[in-house]
Amino acid sequence: MPIFDVVVVGAGVIGLTSALRLQEAGAQVALVAADPPAETVSAVAAAVWYPTRTDPDPRVLAWAGETYDELARQAAAGVPGVAMRPTRMIVRPSDDPWWSRVVPDYEDHGREWRFSVPTVEMVPYLEWLLARLADGGTVLERRRLRGLAEAAELAPVVVNATGLAAGELCADPAVFPARGRIVLVANRGIETSVRAEHHADGMVYVHPRSRDVVLGGTFEPGEWDTGPDPQAARAIVARCVDVVPELAGAPVLGERAGLRPVRRGGARVGEDPERLPGGARLIHNYGHGGAGVTLSWGCAASVLVDFGP
Numbered sequence: 001m002p003i004f005d006v007v008v009v010g011a012g013v014i015g016l017t018s019a020l021r022l023q024e025a026g027a028q029v030a031l032v033a034a035d036p037p038a039e040t041v042s043a044v045a046a047a048v049w050y051p052t053r054t055d056p057d058p059r060v061l062a063w064a065g066e067t068y069d070e071l072a073r074q075a076a077a078g079v080p081g082v083a084m085r086p087t088r089m090i091v092r093p094s095d096d097p098w099w100s101r102v103v104p105d106y107e108d109h110g111r112e113w114r115f116s117v118p119t120v121e122m123v124p125y126l127e128w129l130l131a132r133l134a135d136g137g138t139v140l141e142r143r144r145l146r147g148l149a150e151a152a153e154l155a156p157v158v159v160n161a162t163g164l165a166a167g168e169l170c171a172d173p174a175v176f177p178a179r180g181r182i183v184l185v186a187n188r189g190i191e192t193s194v195r196a197e198h199h200a201d202g203m204v205y206v207h208p209r210s211r212d213v214v215l216g217g218t219f220e221p222g223e224w225d226t227g228p229d230p231q232a233a234r235a236i237v238a239r240c241v242d243v244v245p246e247l248a249g250a251p252v253l254g255e256r257a258g259l260r261p262v263r264r265g266g267a268r269v270g271e272d273p274e275r276l277p278g279g280a281r282l283i284h285n286y287g288h289g290g291a292g293v294t295l296s297w298g299c300a301a302s303v304l305v306d307f308g309p
Helices: 013-024 058-077 122-135 163-169 230-243 289-307
Strands: 006-009 029-033 082-090 112-120 140-142 157-160 175-186 193-196 204-208 212-216 252-263 268-271 281-286
Touching (some): 006 013, 013 029, 013 122, 013 157, 013 289, 058 082, 058 112, 058 289, 163 281, 175 289, 204 230, 230 252, 252 289, 268 289
Parallel strands (some): 006 029, 029 140, 082 193, 157 281
Antiparallel strands (some): 082 112, 175 212, 193 204, 204 212, 268 281
């Protein structure tokens, strides 16, 4: 007989937030993942609240709004890695974005949007989430599953938060990687995040953190190689300096690459109508692309609703 009420598969930010919401509701939770949080794509993320490349769906807006509110509360409470930062977004004059209604201080200045959003330094934040789970009795089991049916041996409900691996585990052909490259430079006093949506040379985002600044980036569908690319790194720095000249000469601390778990049609969040072998229920929570942090807590709340009382 299973000794757990639910097993969450995956230890990125989607899996950890789902597990924590279930644990807080009183469920006995098992957490299983092939990789620890520090080795997931979540650990590489720039992790600034923004529903990037996300369709204006009412469910997505609700998830984003709930996550904004939760991260803002965590920032006020001093949760490790979480802070509110002012943002300048350089745009072509247009209507207010669909997500603006959930950002309290959003202002349209014509060629620039200004607002404050939560930012997350992922390594300490993932450690904090894992510690919260451990305090409640949930410990990560490292195991690479051959299929989700293996997870059903642990509990009658399986939450699939496997990100990019869901393509294989669920036989979902809509899942694919979008490589993102970033460069880390020393922070010499920059406090405001800056985005430029229409820079001629590619994506531009500049996100300061406590000790460094994340410069980005790229969005490269179908690319799997996460090895270094000095030419791409130089190009990222050049266009970020073009937008934020104060970055000129900042020492480069490193470069990173991660594979965003994108899904055509958007994130899959909800109970699967088909049960796993043996009758276990299956709740999906994957395919968030580059908006995993932005949607995490809202999607975790949806998982809890599907799990039931």
